[in-house]
Amino acid sequence: MKVDYFSLPLSEPLQTAKGPIEDREGYLVTVEEPDIGLGEATPLPGWTESLAACKEALESGDPLDELPPAARHGVSLAALDAQAKSEGEPLYRFLGGQSAVESVPVNATVGDADPETTAKQVTAAVDAGFPAVKLKVGARSIEEDIERVAAVRDAAPDAELRLDANGAWTRAEAQEAFDALTSYGIAYVEQPLPADDLDGHAALRETVPVALDEGLYEHGFDAVLDANAADVWILKPMAMGGPDVAIEAAGLARGAGIAPVVTTTIDGCVARAAAVHVAAAIPDVRACGLATGSLLSVDFGPDPVPVSNGRIAVPQKEGNIPTTSSADYA
């Protein structure tokens, strides 16, 4: 197994709870058995191990299931890519996708801005063909966020609208927001409360559907299922430990009547393409958060999974993407 460091600068710094991030650093993992396979480990502080811990894990020789999430993702993807190539199947079929899938729907993401700007950005996304738009909320007062949602609904009455609060609200604020949101036809609100509050999320679901993102990683699948805390699970293969784990989670979710939505953690195109394969292996998947390539100013190469008309074409050659080794990306 070969491990190569990379750094991909972002178009704009990413604001996270752990401070701004200016580039996405990680490791490309190459294996040569039973075929050439390429994986990507791109740790994101707050979601996975640190860069240093990722490197240490990749060099440890530890068994797959003892690796932290980003390292496990890199090794798992390299192995799956190699196996799928050796079987002559595109990765999504190798992951269990039962039928040919040409493309998967993706959502646009609109950040925090005043109501008028927010409405314009949502309209632009709808005009560009995106079947769903995710609106970041929680940076302003509840009243101001509701004004933004109202402006968006005026401008785009039929758009599938999702909100993501990234855990910003207290229970009282969330209830106030949810009560006001009932009249705007919101598909779901992602992580309205802090990650630790499963019971709070379970209670909110009675008003508007709830998606868990951070909470899913804090508690694990079983605890979230037991608490009946979500209508939607946000599956991030990089934070879960690999495409195989994300597929397993999608099966668990579907079995419990929960909708899986696959998203990236703003990864390079090797992991992003793998996330597209994960989404393609889930029958009739809802619009996924995979339109994140434009957030990087430099990628490993030309985008193998570009967005067109709100969808991403699923690579159909054997394996993940037609790259034979990290040398192609040197």
Ligand SMILES: [Mg+2]
């Ligand atoms: Mg989220």
